[in-house]
Amino acid sequence: MVRIGGSVAVLLAAVTLLNIAYQLIRKPTELFVLIGNALDKEPAETWASYGPLFRHASTATIMPELLAALAQVESSGNPVARTYWRWRWSFNPLAIYRPASSAVGLFQMTDPAFAEAxxxxxxxxxxxxxxCGFTSFYIRAVPSHAIELASVYLDRQMALVLSLAGDIKANATQKQDLAAFIHLCGAGPATAYARRKFQMLAGERCGDHLVAAYLARVNAMKRQFLRLAAESG
Known part of the structure; x- marks a missing residue:
């Protein structure tokens, strides 16, 4: 029994190491686990570090303070933030424990969003x-790249959602909320949200997040970054 138990332990260790190696090949940015939370920032530090980048990458609909708020909520201003790992039942042993998504960087941008932006x-x-030059070679872990990519993605997705929503007029505040909704949920749920004239469903969730709570956090951060922007001039 001891020999069998030892063999099982060795097999489990080998599978674990193989899985880690496989996941790192699929998503090399998981190596940022070695940095951990060392690059996390308070809001004032995030604005001091990236304020000019937020302003430079902003558009008529994607404001600097919105970009800052999303970066703070998603990653605490950490440019190499990574997603958590999740257990899933699968017949493939290499799919049982792996990163929850392809998200990485200040805005936790996924591979499909990156390909679009x-x-x-x-x-x-x-x-x-x-x-545009070589934007296809942008790296989501580089702050200037991540900020520009996020602004592009949200600007284009907002235009798409509003066109799909039909005869819907959105004011500036509603557009900012819509951008945050898109960032969390994607264009499909965001289009339904716009068609409801920007009314959230009770208990509406996207992934692990309660949408109302997420938007409240983003809006609270927006107000904080508006103050920081005014103070910095």
């Missing part, structure tokens, strides 16, 4: 597809 850029505080 990397075809565009922000020039003169407007999203464009011309004169």
């Amino acid at each position: 990397a075809r565009f850029c922000v020039r003169g505080n407007a999203v464009t597809q011309t004169g």
Whole structure:
């Protein structure tokens, strides 16, 4: 029995190491676990570090304070923040324990969102597809890249959602809430939200998050960053 138990332990250890190696090959940014929370920032530090980048990447609909608020809520201003790992039942032993998503960086941007945003850029505080250079080689763990990518993605997705929602007029506050909703839930649920004239469903969730609580956190951070921006001039 001791020999069998030892063999099982060795097998489990080997599978565990194989799984870790496999997940690191699939998502090398998981190596940022070695940095941990060392780069987390308080809101004032986030604004001091990235304020000019938020302003430079902002658009007519995606405000600097919204970008700052999303970065603070998603990653505490940590440019190499990574997602948690999750257990899932699977017949594939390499899929049982793995990162919850492909998200990484200040905005926890996923691979599909990156693929969509990397075809565009922000020039003169407007999203464009011309004169972008090598945005397809952007890295989500680089703050300037992550901020521009997030602004592009949210700006374009907001335009898409409003076009799909039909005859809906959104004021500035509703657009900011819609952008946060898109960031959390994606265009599909956000379109339904817009069609309801920006009314959330009771208990509405996206992933692990209660939508109302998420938007409340983002809005609280927006107010804080508006104060920080005013103080810094």
